[in-house]
Amino acid sequence: MMNKLFKIALVASVVGFALTACTTPEPPKTEPEAAPAPEAAAVQTEAPAAEQPVVNADSLAAAKAKEEAERLEAERARLEALINQIMSEDVYFDFDRSELTEKAKELLAQVAELLIKETRFSITIEGHTDARGTEDYNFTLGAKRAMKVKEFLAAYGIDAKRMESVSYGKEAPKAAGESEEAYSQNRRANFRVNIRD
Amino acid sequence: MKKKTIAFRFSTLAISIALGVMFLLPSLSFAAIDTIAVDVGISVFKTMPIGIVPFTEPKENIEWIEEKPHQILTRDANLSGRFEVVASDKFNLALFSRKHVKHYVTGKVTKQDGNNLRVDCYLYIAQTKDMLVGETYVVPQQELRRAMHKFFDLVIKRLWGERGVASTKLAYVSKMDGIKQVVVSDYDGYHRSQITRDTSISMMPVWMKGNAGLVYVNFKTHRPRLYFKKFGGVEQPLFPFLDQTYSPAVNPVTGELLFSSTVDGKTDLYIGNMSSGKARKFAYLKSNQTSPAWSPYATEVLFTSDRGGGPQIFVMGKDGSDMRRVTFMGRYNERASWSPEGDRIAYTSMDNGKMNIYTCALDGSDIVQLTNNAGNNEHPTWSPDGKLIAFASNRGGSYQIYIMRKDGSNVTRITNSGENTSPTWSFFYDDLD
Numbered sequence: 210m211m212n213k214l215f216k217i218a219l220v221a222s223v224v225g226f227a228l229t230a231c232t233t234p235e236p237p238k239t240e241p242e243a244a245p246a247p248e249a250a251a252v253q254t255e256a257p258a259a260e261q262p263v264v265n266a267d268s269l270a271a272a273k274a275k276e277e278a279e280r281l282e283a284e285r286a287r288l289e290a291l292i293n294q295i296m297s298e299d300v301y302f303d304f305d306r307s308e309l310t311e312k313a314k315e316l317l318a319q320v321a322e323l324l325i326k327e328t329r330f331s332i333t334i335e336g337h338t339d340a341r342g343t344e345d346y347n348f349t350l351g352a353k354r355a356m357k358v359k360e361f362l363a364a365y366g367i368d369a370k371r372m373e374s375v376s377y378g379k380e381a382p383k384a385a386g387e388s389e390e391a392y393s394q395n396r397r398a399n400f401r402v403n404i405r406d
Numbered sequence: 407m408k409k410k411t412i413a414f415r416f417s418t419l420a421i422s423i424a425l426g427v428m429f430l431l432p433s434l435s436f437a438a439i440d441t442i443a444v445d446v447g448i449s450v451f452k453t454m455p456i457g458i459v460p461f462t463e464p465k466e467n468i469e470w471i472e473e474k475p476h477q478i479l480t481r482d483a484n485l486s487g488r489f490e491v492v493a494s495d496k497f498n499l500a501l502f503s504r505k506h507v508k509h510y511v512t513g514k515v516t517k518q519d520g521n522n523l524r525v526d527c528y529l530y531i532a533q534t535k536d537m538l539v540g541e542t543y544v545v546p547q548q549e550l551r552r553a554m555h556k557f558f559d560l561v562i563k564r565l566w567g568e569r570g571v572a573s574t575k576l577a578y579v580s581k582m583d584g585i586k587q588v589v590v591s592d593y594d595g596y597h598r599s600q601i602t603r604d605t606s607i608s609m610m611p612v613w614m615k616g617n618a619g620l621v622y623v624n625f626k627t628h629r630p631r632l633y634f635k636k637f638g639g640v641e642q643p644l645f646p647f648l649d650q651t652y653s654p655a656v657n658p659v660t661g662e663l664l665f666s667s668t669v670d671g672k673t674d675l676y677i678g679n680m681s682s683g684k685a686r687k688f689a690y691l692k693s694n695q696t697s698p699a700w701s702p703y704a705t706e707v708l709f710t711s712d713r714g715g716g717p718q719i720f721v722m723g724k725d726g727s728d729m730r731r732v733t734f735m736g737r738y739n740e741r742a743s744w745s746p747e748g749d750r751i752a753y754t755s756m757d758n759g760k761m762n763i764y765t766c767a768l769d770g771s772d773i774v775q776l777t778n779n780a781g782n783n784e785h786p787t788w789s790p791d792g793k794l795i796a797f798a799s800n801r802g803g804s805y806q807i808y809i810m811r812k813d814g815s816n817v818t819r820i821t822n823s824g825e826n827t828s829p830t831w832s833f834f835y836d837d838l839d
Contacts, residue, residue: 305716341759342740343717343740343754343761344609346696346717348630348673348696349666349673352650352668355671374670375650377625380586380609
């Protein structure tokens with residue numbers, strides 16, 4: 210199980226790397242910020258609990274505090290890795306379709322497993338389309354795609370309250386250009402992860 | 407209202423009498439035929455020849471920073487779709503007669519105190535040199551173009567008995583530093599001003615009633631949401647209690663807003679009042695609905711539904727009744743816009759991944775493809791006089807705004823740099839006459 214997960218994460222990151230490497234270096238500025246910064250910050254706020262050393266058993270307390278800090282750091286790194294993994298697992302669609310492909314379902318099952326384990330995670334599902342077609346209809350198409358993902362995860366047992374869906378239509382492509390290659394990368398749903406305390 | 411009816415009847419009567427006379431007496435004098443040609447020009451001629459003669463200038467040279475008056479008028483005449491321009495250095499009756507020019511415009515420029523120019527503008531009958539319109543503008547040179555637009559609309563009013571669009575405007579989306587912003591320019595692309603200055607995308611601008619401001623979509627909340635901004639005012643969010651609002655369409659009679667809202671993946675039409683901030687669902691349908699558009703008198707609405715899988719255009723009454731499907735040809739017909747004359751719709755159709763602009767009658771018949779083999783062409787918007795359609799095309803590489811006649815002829819690009827998309831034409835400006 211973990212092995213498979215790891216493989217997917219690896220594939221996803223390689224694909225991600227290949228993508229950023231072969232598309233134009235200019236970042237898609239039109240893309241509304243979906244940076245993981247706020248989430249990472251939220252995790253970090255838990256760290257300060259490791260302070261206040263006890264006066265009498267200085268060395269022991271210091272060691273304990275250090276241990277605790279390391280544990281928290283490890284936990285933070287683990288969560289960040291999971292978040293990055295979920296955020297890198299884009300689900301792809303066929304042209305003008307919102308049905309989930311078999312491959313998409315496999316990927317979503319992995320995401321669902323993660324969400325079941327990490328109950329503090331809530332997600333925003335973003336639906337996207339390629340550049341073809343009108344702005345207006347692509348909003349509805351992106352919304353349908355995000356909804357299919359949400360429905361799949363709900364059927365897998367994820368509480369609908371932990372999921373929010375939004376459509377960006379064709380406004381936030383991740384690959385530039387008018388090739389079928391770029392189009393197929395842009396017909397997608399992706400995730401943003403938030404942590405609840 | 408009564409007056410109008412009488413006037414209309416009178417002119418119809420005049421035309422039928424005149425036509426009758428013409429039929430009986432083919433050798434009628436030129437002047438009389440002039441009058442007939444003007445009255446029935448709309449149905450007889452696709453375009454009307456017009457002579458344009460450079461304005462006389464003072465001996466001390468004017469430093470022109472703008473185009474000269476006759477150049478501005480020439481562009482207006484060409485863009486209007488109503489005229490065939492016959493240019494001449496000076497009044498030339500032989501040339502005008504040969505080219506069937508019955509009217510010509512010219513004028514005189516003189517320097518005034520300070521920066522101002524005095525521009526006397528005239529519309530003459532070529533044969534008789536009778537003046538039909540005479541108007542004087544005293545303006546700084548930067549405002550010359552708009553003064554010429556005003557004069558040209560008077561020319562159209564006199565020769566066509568209709569309002570011209572030379573003093574109307576376009577709102578559209580322009581990419582600035584990679585971010586889509588809403589801008590407004592005169593209909594010819596000049597005098598552009600930026601309306602939104604956000605770090606997030608702004609898009610889908612439409613005109614508020616009376617051209618008081620714009621309604622548009624912005625992504626600052628990480629979700630598409632409608633906002634409005636009166637010109638000179640501040641931006642205000644619209645209907646924040648609804649999720650993901652977009653596709654705005656202003657009711658031309660009441661000013662109400664029809665738009666799409668997506669809740670839990672389902673997209674429906676809503677109607678809202680911008681002053682009270684209240685909104686309700688417009689129609690309860692199983693399909694997703696988007697891209698609403700009002701009929702000229704707001705009695706019916708066009709919209710797109712995906713009930714058949716892909717997008718197709720439908721029409722229904724303003725109370726949501728009597729729904730009919732309009733488009734049947736092809737699998738992707740979207741974003742209809744109702745002609746001001748009420749008889750046709752323009753829309754975007756996609757075939758093989760290429761978008762093109764079509765028009766058809768309200769029953770879906772008489773389909774005419776307006777663009778072909780020239781990149782993607784989308785987002786048609788009618789000029790308020792119903793003669794022209796503005797649209798966005800990437801035929802030249804980047805997306806730019808173009809204007810064409812409603813039959814697809816006379817395509818003219820009006821923006822030149824950057825990326826410009828999603829034009830919507832303003833209503834008429836009522837303070838003109």
